[in-house]
Amino acid sequence: MKFQLTTLLLPSLLPHVRASPRNTCSLNLLFSPPYCPLFEQHLPPSQRYHRNVRESNRSSNTSASNTAQPEQLWTSDPFCISEFCVWTDTYFASDRGISIIATRNLAEGVAKSEGYQSARRTRTSSAESQTSPKYEVKALPGRGFGLVANHTLIRGDGVISESPVILAQHDIEDLLGEREIAVLHRVAVERLPQRSRADAAALHGYGGKGSAYDRFSANAFKVYDFAGVFPMVARINHDCRPNAHFHFDKKSFTHRIHAIRTIEPGEEITISYLSHYLTSDERAHRTTSQWGFECSCRLCHAAREDINNSDNRLSRIQSIEAFFLEERQDEITANPAMAEELIQLYKEERLGAPISRAYGYAAKQHALVGDKAKARMYANHALDAAKLWAGPWSKEVAHIYALLAGL
Known part of the structure; x- marks a missing residue:
């Protein structure tokens, strides 16, 4: 499927480009790295797309991921603005895929790590791979969707082990503008395999906004030098005194959720988005200002x-x-x-x-x-x-x- 440049890239990024047949070019986001000379000429040289593979090696009708080999780090060419690029590996975690928004050195450091390589080889690195999930996703009054236990969980029981679908270098907001970051996030999601692309698109953004960057910002967890989105973990709602807790397991490159007390069947599984030191007023300010909701947990009420x-x-x-x-x-x-x-x-x-x-x-x-x-x-x-x-x-x-x- 072909898309026109002016319908995919934020118009404010292209102040000198008018939507006419003479000055538009096609992007094929699903089947080849998005590259448009017209877009590039309106960016300063430091922000132009860096093509690391010769044009002769490309085909506009062939997916880069179809020709890549599993032993390669990435399954498509990078899409870059300045030194930050989208690096995608569709083989990662049982072909669930991952897009990393980072500099080359940081992205390659992640991809060559023991945990990442383990997740690339394993067949159980995503929440969807569990043969008998310990939860159900349900619509909850006043709370949107959430995870509800379908049988008794005791302290220490694992609930979810899920790999990320998007990782973004944590300091990117200090070095790029919001518009450029939004483009990188859109490309990162578009390059994921279909199932992961749908999972990422189904998440809720700030104030109901639907851009990939808004959804990422509202649902990301800190992972060392990155922020990461784990679609099923992101479904877990907040409670100031939760019944579950999370940590990132570097050995398996997964976000792990464990029960920290007994959770009965039918009870919602919750985690805390906040530091446990915060007082009631501090918690109320954080939940409303950062995530746009008023906490309804037992402690706050x-x-x-x-x-x-x-x-x-x-x-x-x-x-x-x-x-x-x-x-x-x-x-x-x-x-x-x-x-x-x-x-x-x-x-x-x-x-x-x-x-x-x-x-x-x-x-x-x-x-x-x-x-x-x-x-x-x-x-x-x-x-x-x-x-x-x-x-x-x-x-x-x-x-x-x-x-x-x-x-």
Whole structure:
């Protein structure tokens, strides 16, 4: 299918191009890298499309992904504006595909990583590949679509393991304008295989906006130096005190969701979009300003006295953690009682995953006073929670293993 340049690229990017047969050119976004000399001549040289494969190697009627070999990094030529390009691999994750918006060095670094190569070889890197999903996607009153458990899940049970379909370098907004970024995102989505293209297009953007960039911005998660979209994970709604938590597993290159408490059949699966330290007013501001919704969770709709008590507990949590971070700890200044108070505060706040921090502090405090039995007990609790909070390969887990080794 052929498209006209003026209908695909934002008109404001082409101030000198008029929509007439004399100054339009065709783009074939689905079957060849989008390139238009007319578009290029109205961009400064630093932002022109970089063709890394000779024109003689192309055919306007043949898909680049059809001729590429699995051992190659990319299945189509890059589309670039300045140093940022769209790099697409349609073989990734059981042919689910991925588009990466980044500089060449960063994109190749991702594609050559152990986790990425593992996901490229595996047949189970997407949420759709699960033979017996633990959830259903349902329309929920006042919440749009969400994921609902279809059988009992207990703490630690995996819910979803999903690979990204779009990754974008996190600092691109500091270096390119919004219009140029919007073009890159549109191309990134158009180059995905049909199923992933449809999944990305089905997501909701800010204020109901439908551009690829709007949908990406409203649904992306941080992944190291990137932001990434995981279409099924993006369906999970927010709760300030959720029943599930997520982390990115670099070994499998997937976003993993785990239950952090028992979830009953028919109960909605939720995660928190926010830092657990935020007070009620801070959370309300963030959800409305950043995502355009008013949180309807139980905590945000509690009685004012209960909300105030929660805010006071959060303030106390931050004070205790600041003390442990700033003070030079020894057997004289050690305070196991304060660490156990911190654990209780986390429990009262129903912070089931980040409680690993409190257990870690308790382990260190008891170790300082020579109580190795309690130190080991709390360190093991910290290890269990940290695997859900940050992932089994995280620095947090490595630090706890080091602590246990010294006890």
